[in-house]
Amino acid sequence: MAGWMGFSFLAIVLWGFVGLFQKLGTNRISTRPLLIWFTVGLLLMLPWFMGGGNLFSLGAREDLIGILAGITNGMGAWFLFASLEAGAKASVAVPLTALYPLLTILFATVFLAETLTSLQWIGILLALASGVMLSYETSGSGN
Numbered sequence: 367m368a369g370w371m372g373f374s375f376l377a378i379v380l381w382g383f384v385g386l387f388q389k390l391g392t393n394r395i396s397t398r399p400l401l402i403w404f405t406v407g408l409l410l411m412l413p414w415f416m417g418g419g420n421l422f423s424l425g426a427r428e429d430l431i432g433i434l435a436g437i438t439n440g441m442g443a444w445f446l447f448a449s450l451e452a453g454a455k456a457s458v459a460v461p462l463t464a465l466y467p468l469l470t471i472l473f474a475t476v477f478l479a480e481t482l483t484s485l486q487w488i489g490i491l492l493a494l495a496s497g498v499m500l501s502y503e504t505s506g507s508g509n
Contacts, residue, residue: 367403378424381464382475385456385460385461386456388400388446388447388450388456388460389450389456389460391403391447392450396451397444397447397448397451400447401440401444401447404447405440410428422454442463442466445463446459446460446463449463458500458501458503461496461500462500462501465493465494465497466492466494468490468493468494472488
């Protein structure tokens with residue numbers, strides 16, 4: 367197994383808990399304070415993040431990419447929290463928003479000239495189908 371697979375598996379496990387914590391949070395507090403505490407949690411990780419390299423040796427382009435990634439991640443988290451606060455089921459909203467890699471795939475093929483195999487295209491179609499199935503609710507289904 368490639369080394370990156372272990373990291374990917376750990377990300378899946380941790381993000382699995384994140385969805386639970388996000389719903390528990392929005393059941394108790396509103397979106398804005400939850401996003402602030404989300405940010406505090408990230409800030410508490412700074413000593414660990416800083417241990418691997420020199421943050422201040424990056425160029426302006428890398429700084430901008432990192433800042434844009436942080437802004438888009440924060441806004442995405444805010445909209446997810448808002449959907450949970452508005453009554454979305456965690457079992458629906460979190461996996462549905464986790465389909466964001468489909469946009470990443472589109473952007474990677476357009477801007478990075480990456481190509482996909484037939485099997486990968488089948489996976490994309492299955493992911494789209496799963497999104498439709500996850501978001502479908504009958505009139506009798508509740509929170």
